[in-house]
Amino acid sequence: MTPPSAAPNPPAPPALARRLGTGDAVAIGLGSMVGAGVFSAVGPAAAAAGTSLLVGLAVAAVVAFCNAVASAQLAATYPSAGGTYVYGRERLGPWWGFLAGWGFVIGKTASCAAMALVVAAHLVPAAWQRPVAAAVVLVLAAVNLRGVTRTASATRVLLGVALAALALVLAAAAAGGRADAARLAWEAPGGWYGVLQSAGLLFFAFAGYARIATLAEEVRDPARTIPRAVVLALGAAVVLYAAVAVAVLAVLGAEGTAGTTAPVLAAVQASGWQWAAPLVRVGAAAAATGALLALVAGVGRTALAMAREGDLPRPLAAVHPRFSVPHRAEAAVALVVVALVLTVDLRGAIGFSSFGVLLYYLVTNLAAIGQPRDQRRFPRSLQVLGAAGCVALVATLPAASVLTGAAVLAAGVLYRLVSRRAARRRAR
Template identity: 75%
Template sequence: MSGSTGLARRLGLGDAVVIGLGSMVGAGVFAAFAPAAEAAGSALLVGLALAAVVAYANATASAQLAAQYPASGGTYVYGRERLGPWWGFLAGWCFVVGKTASCAAMALTFAAYAVPPAWQRPVAAGAVLALTAVNLRGITRTARLTRVVVAVALGALGTVVLAGLAGGDPSWGRVAIGADATWSGVLGSAGLLFFAFAGYARIATMGEEVRDPARTIPRAIQLALGLAVVVYAVVAVTLLAVLGPDALAASAAPLADAAATTGWGWVDPVVRVGAAAASLGALLALVAGVSRTTLAMAREGDLPRPLAAVHERYRVPHRAEIALGLVVVVLVLTVDLRGAIGFSSFGVLLYYLVANLAALTQDRAHRRFPRALQVVGVVGCVALAVTLPPASVLGGAAVVLAGVAWRAVVLRARRVGGRA
């Protein structure tokens, strides 16, 4: 892309890693562990390992596709190029609706840690509007702010882990897998925890803004995912040891509850500041990623074409970002956090299913990883998607079918108009 319709390549390797890590840390640590523990019980760590395996398989598919097609839109572009327009639309639609739900989840997580319950929804809506305004000022501002957010979040997590293990009376017997573990529960927890690993998609969707994308994007995706896995594993072990699977499953703010067991009053505000910062970092990167996929779909006419506009000064898809912000505000005023996580996971797993299918068609010259990893990704995405909570599966399937029906109507209308 060039001229007034193109984005500027301003992000280096460090920027891309930080944006991906910021997306994952905010989502996973502060939002997904409680519902995953409710599903898997004492087998939470097995679910985390399965989610990490599927995420790695998906990451390799995204990395080698992004190297071949370094444009905004991620799997929407890859699906169109490798499998055809309908596959591209399916991927793009699933990403937009799934990650719009993720935006709402992150805004609600921020508010849950930051303010009392009565204020949470209006504060979440205000956070969405504020961070949309930040993104409208340019992608380099997004990367700089995300660096600060990630540093604060990781500092808070380190404090909680040390405080919980030193003063929270941990029991390592709570970490062991018990008789309550079932494979259906493990798969369900892995599907929910996959929500936490999907942040690397933001790197691929911003392929048009990364310098030397063929080299930078694959490296950034693997680095961000590897760092996130380490962080998740440490935090998960700490939460299980300090709270146990039952208390973790029942918690609305598990990091805060773990801090409360220490009796150290200064830890709680550290946790809340870190949770708020991590959630805002994830929300910031999510708005950037979803708006870039919206831009790509609007360019092809799969979403309203006015959303393809790029701001002349700041080089961002400003109309797409404004529209997204308004939709997310409506969601945070109406949905619950756990429902948003399940719905998001369903949409994003279908998105990566298309990514793996597209990567399977790449030739040897563009292949960077074994083809078997894409087979693992296909099987894993399907297995995790169908074992999510029934409400998430039914709601997600309904929205996907609605999008397919809408596109079919639009295409028919265009054909009729062309014959007129």
């Protein structure tokens, strides 16, 4: 009697096409960082730390560098979509990967909604901002669905507009006659706690380099390209943030910087360059649009990786046969973001997002610490410092942000427990 044949192995999930070079990866990472913070994070950081936000910027840059090199080291070894969701699974186990992936998805989905609202706030009156923000999300989702090379090309254009606007800001501060070095004198009204809180806010602005790692499956020669792109993008962002922060503080002072929701625009207007204000508005909208474009792509890739493992619904793992993008995952992300911008007050989104992002990078550093010597490109001490920095910055977040983040994280853990139990029952 012929024994029954073994059940065939399930087909491997379709892979994404490797189309991105170093320049594309740098543009996506820098575009994410510029849009996420340079037009918005300086004001809250000044409220927390006064002029000592410059020290907070340095602290955030050090923590971000440690996290960036850990991400680069891991991405070179595991060049698949999903970033730390993949690294946590491979190095620490499925639950660690899930915590990183879920933290990234919830945190960055909130960031997407915030960026869409920033775009609308710079373009239209308040009554139109929510519908315009929703329209922006749908348009950018359509761009992403046409392929990652279109995402990179669009990000380059938007980044160029944002950088031109920031160059105008620096010129206005230098030539407008209102800058005064005395306004940069050291003050730390919140003490070291305030400095660390400003670092936590500014770290949120640096976190865009994660987009490079989450797109690792689409990068050519990832072992060489990803470490270079991460370091180049982060280095450029640090220089840019420092220059803008110094210029804004020199024109407005710490109190004036903290007292406005648009400190970069206020610095230009205070310098007497009123004609430049519309150009800065366009630059801010372009920066936020570039960040949103890359964010939707990054969250979609992480959702793809989680769906492949069953940690999110498996239909989200589909890859479009023509454009080689996770079209279902990106469409789902876009719909959730649209729902948020239409219904939710997102003034606390930065704190909530920071909770998820810092959890994500804590797992990144823990995964990189255990890598063997032949996979190591950076000293292990940098990953230890990065993990400690993530824990320290989480401790400075507002209590409401921590509690909300913990509740949503717990909901994700419950979903995974229930879905895994159901899967085991079906397998019996």
